Amino acid sequence: FLNDGEPPIAGAIMRQKAVALKANYGLSDAKRLLDHQDEIPTDMRGKYIVFTGTVLRGSGGGLCVACLYWVGGRWCMEFNVLGGDWHCSGRFPRRK
Numbered sequence: 001f002l003n004d005g006e007p008p009i010a011g012a013i014m015r016q017k018a019v020a021l022k023a024n025y026g027l028s029d030a031k032r033l034l035d036h037q038d039e040i041p042t043d044m045r046g047k048y049i050v051f052t053g054t055v056l057r058g059s060g061g062g063l064c065v066a067c068l069y070w071v072g073g074r075w076c077m078e079f080n081v082l083g084g085d086w087h088c089s090g091r092f093p094r095r096k
Helices: 011-020 027-035
Strands: 048-057 063-071 074-081
Touching (some): 011 048, 011 063, 027 063
Antiparallel strands (some): 048 063
């Protein structure tokens, strides 16, 4: 959702970009992709995949979205707070 070298953006702007790019996938999509992680291109390792379509409230009260990260030889799901900055290593999922 950002090109290399672009400054970080706020979570609300990132979510708007996801809608505009028709990449506003949610938690169920993240779970499905995690179940089929062998289909994620290897060049995505070292980046994170953001699923903005489902917003959850974290235990600290902040709004969060699901993200997939490559960790320890496999993709794992974590939830990141929307209130922080989002960097150029993030990617939106897309259909083939």
